[in-house]
Amino acid sequence: MAEKHFKYVILGGGVAAGYAAREFAKHGLNPGELAIISKEAVAPYERPALSKGYLFPQGAARLPGFHVCVGSGGERLLPEWYSENGIELILSTEIVKADLASKTLTSAAGATFTYDILIIATGSTVINLSDFGTPGANANNIFYLREIDDADKLVAAIETKKNGKVVIVGGGYIGLELSAVMKMNNFDVTMVYPEPWCMPRLFTSDIAAFYEGYYANKGVKIDKGTLVVGFDSDANGDVTSVKLKDGRVLEADIVVVGVGGRPLTKLFKAQVEEEKGGIKTDWFFQTSVPGVYAVGDVATFPMKLYNDIRRVEHVDHARKSAEQAVKAIKASEEGKVIDEYDYLPYFYSRSFDLSWQFYGDNVGETVMFGDNDPASAKPKFGSYWIKDGKLLGAFLEGGSPDETKTIAKLARLQPQVTDLEQLAKEGLSFASKI
Ligand code: FDA
Ligand code: NAD
Numbered sequence: 001m002a003e004k005h006f007k008y009v010i011l012g013g014g015v016a017a018g019y020a021a022r023e024f025a026k027h028g029l030n031p032g033e034l035a036i037i038s039k040e041a042v043a044p045y046e047r048p049a050l051s052k053g054y055l056f057p058q059g060a061a062r063l064p065g066f067h068v069c070v071g072s073g074g075e076r077l078l079p080e081w082y083s084e085n086g087i088e089l090i091l092s093t094e095i096v097k098a099d100l101a102s103k104t105l106t107s108a109a110g111a112t113f114t115y116d117i118l119i120i121a122t123g124s125t126v127i128n129l130s131d132f133g134t135p136g137a138n139a140n141n142i143f144y145l146r147e148i149d150d151a152d153k154l155v156a157a158i159e160t161k162k163n164g165k166v167v168i169v170g171g172g173y174i175g176l177e178l179s180a181v182m183k184m185n186n187f188d189v190t191m192v193y194p195e196p197w198c199m200p201r202l203f204t205s206d207i208a209a210f211y212e213g214y215y216a217n218k219g220v221k222i223d224k225g226t227l228v229v230g231f232d233s234d235a236n237g238d239v240t241s242v243k244l245k246d247g248r249v250l251e252a253d254i255v256v257v258g259v260g261g262r263p264l265t266k267l268f269k270a271q272v273e274e275e276k277g278g279i280k281t282d283w284f285f286q287t288s289v290p291g292v293y294a295v296g297d298v299a300t301f302p303m304k305l306y307n308d309i310r311r312v313e314h315v316d317h318a319r320k321s322a323e324q325a326v327k328a329i330k331a332s333e334e335g336k337v338i339d340e341y342d343y344l345p346y347f348y349s350r351s352f353d354l355s356w357q358f359y360g361d362n363v364g365e366t367v368m369f370g371d372n373d374p375a376s377a378k379p380k381f382g383s384y385w386i387k388d389g390k391l392l393g394a395f396l397e398g399g400s401p402d403e404t405k406t407i408a409k410l411a412r413l414q415p416q417v418t419d420l421e422q423l424a425k426e427g428l429s430f431a432s433k434i
Helices: 015-027 047-051 079-084 148-160 173-184 205-217 315-333 401-413 420-433
Strands: 003-011 034-037 087-090 095-099 104-107 112-120 124-126 165-169 188-193 221-224 228-233 239-244 249-251 254-257 261-263 278-280 292-294 299-303 308-311 346-351 354-360 365-371 380-387 390-397
Touching (some): 015 034, 015 112, 015 315, 047 148, 079 087, 112 315, 148 254, 165 173, 165 249, 173 254, 205 221, 205 365, 315 346, 354 401, 365 420
Parallel strands (some): 003 112, 034 087, 112 292, 165 188, 165 254, 188 221
Antiparallel strands (some): 095 104, 124 261, 228 239, 346 354, 354 390, 365 380, 380 390
């Protein structure tokens, strides 16, 4: 099979790939210089839509509506945008071998691609219950959600299993967003997760209590503090029930599993330095191999604000790291350097009528403010994280765009806090003093 050479190759066709392509185009590209190689069949899109608008019972989001960069208010890059900009979009092509020494990628079909500069943007894959050896985990109608093909399979099951019973395994982002949207589709929904409260990697027990109360009011049942230990299926292989560690059995027509992600770094094992489960990079997202960059979910990068190194599995960082890498590549071609990446962590989620944002670092003591009664007509509350007398993190549910900017400013500036009780009383108005 013929070999194809490109000056720049982006491996992966997700969020980071799309934002990197836009950045390359801004700097000016010659036709045929840049290729994106993706195992997905569609041009880069805003992945967060898959667990939200894509599954709505009415007015569901569909491509081409949510191609990048609409998620950050930018231009929508339709498939023809890539050809108009001389960018080769090589879709439905999985790379199965990467040899960084010879700068060669090989696809499952045996095609080879060589490059001068590589940007690794392979994102994450889901952790599968079969990885834990959970019996029955291969039954039909047990779904995971990462790519648009996964979402399409779930959409088909929503049609065929109308008004049925759904068990959601996991109490993280997928668990909370999927249980809400399945309820909106009129399913009988039960969430199961092992921890004492939902989203423990970010939420305090107080924040979680609000969401658990709100979901309960919407009719979502929650079984926490227990594990799924197996599944039963019928003669067709369709899942019928979920077995819990505490001995109970839940009936299920559909199961959705969200028990975490794993960065897709295996193609590069022993070829690049790794750290914290990801590919180690510098401020410019260059890896230990010159000319090879890693962005988005796979990158473990220096976090200037906290003087440590981290991996972030969220869309805002996928966008910004991609832009930073391309700016750095273009600058280095001109013998210039750009500013070091100085990222302020930003996470968000939406479900039912709720919407929260979080900026900064969730370490230290916490104070809550506002109305966190799940039965309120319009709940609005927040939480601050304070460590060593400094406000480091801020969370807000139900805030306006201006209020969201306010909490971002606080997390960036890290103001001194002396009196936690006073801070709780002041809530958002604390920012007016800064
Ligand atoms: P991303 O996963 O977007 O793209 C990776 C691409 O690489 C895919 O196209 C994949 O097919 C391709 N690929 C991988 N291996 C390959 C190979 N060997 N050969 C060829 N192609 C290969 N974040 C947030 O902040 N807010 C939110 O609301 C959400 N919501 C959300 C919903 C759902 C359902 C998911 C799965 C994730 C989110 N996220 C999120 C997380 C966010 O979407 C995620 O952090 C970014 O998509 C990461 O961008 P990347 O480009 O790194 O990977
Ligand atoms: P997660 O890490 O948010 O949550 C995993 C959850 O799985 C844990 O909280 C726990 O409740 C549960 N769990 C772990 N082991 C388990 C087990 N053995 N049995 C049952 N439950 C178990 O991961 P996720 O929700 O699967 O999300 C996958 C990826 O997608 C992550 O990278 C996430 O950041 C991303 N995502 C982000 C958003 C967002 O930012 N709004 C939305 C959806 C997905």
